[in-house]
Amino acid sequence: MIQLAEMDIKVGRAHDNLSVPSLVELIINRKEGILSSTGALSVKTGRFTGRSPDDKYIVDDEVTHSIVDWGKVNHSISEENFDKIFHRMKGHVEDKEFFIFDGFVGADPENRLPIRVINNRAWHNLFARQLFIRATQEEHENFKPQFTMLSCDDFAAVPGEVGTRTETFIICPTAVHQGNPRGARELQASIHHALMR
Numbered sequence: 001m002i003q004l005a006e007m008d009i010k011v012g013r014a015h016d017n018l019s020v021p022s023l024v025e026l027i028i029n030r031k032e033g034i035l036s037s038t039g040a041l042s043v044k045t046g047r048f049t050g051r052s053p054d055d056k057y058i059v060d061d062e063v064t065h066s067i068v069d070w071g072k073v074n075h076s077i078s079e080e081n082f083d084k085i086f087h088r089m090k091g092h093v094e095d096k097e098f099f100i101f102d103g104f105v106g107a108d109p110e111n112r113l114p115i116r117v118i119n120n121r122a123w124h125n126l127f128a129r130q131l132f133i134r135a136t137q138e139e140h141e142n143f144k145p146q147f148t149m150l151s152c153d154d155f156a157a158v159p160g161e162v163g164t165r166t167e168t169f170i171i172c173p174t175a176v177h178q179g180n181p182r183g184a185r186e187l188q189a190s191i192h193h194a195l196m197r
């Protein structure tokens with residue numbers, strides 16, 4: 001994918017906008033989840049079952065520095081620390097299998113935000129596919145995301161070295177990068193953050 005190459009991200013295999021049945025089959029084959037007795041997909045999120053608001057950061061740069069109300073809700077992270085995390089994350093994802101979802105947030109064609117979600121779990125990608133508006137075949141041919149989220153739940157920050165509180169992080173606003181959140185709910189919260197920019 002051109003955008004990944006522009007960001008110097010080299011994933012191994014990329015599954016691009018898979019159908020729900022294909023994702024469910026992969027989820028089961030990869031042992032990310034099971035079908036319950038009623039046929040519903042069931043997954044285990046691990047120790048993170050909800051949102052992690054204290055682990056969200058906004059890059060403190062020339063654009064955000066004077067317009068963000070920094071404090072208890074809006075935690076800052078320096079550009080230098082963001083670059084350190086992103087550099088390590090790019091190395092971590094190299095040659096790994098990822099899932100890509102292209103779609104929109106917002107139903108009004110005049111105001112909707114084209115997004116791309118890239119994640120390492122098929123069930124996280126299914127969550128994004130069910131939550132956001134899918135691009136049509138025609139829209140997909142010339143799709144240009146204005147917001148990209150890279151989510152890798154087996155990557156952890158090193159808190160003492162990069163300014164994060166824990167191993168878990170969600171960094172906004174230009175693109176969202178997540179490390180270590182096992183739950184998919186942060187996908188929704190992070191994209192909603194992008195809409196409020």
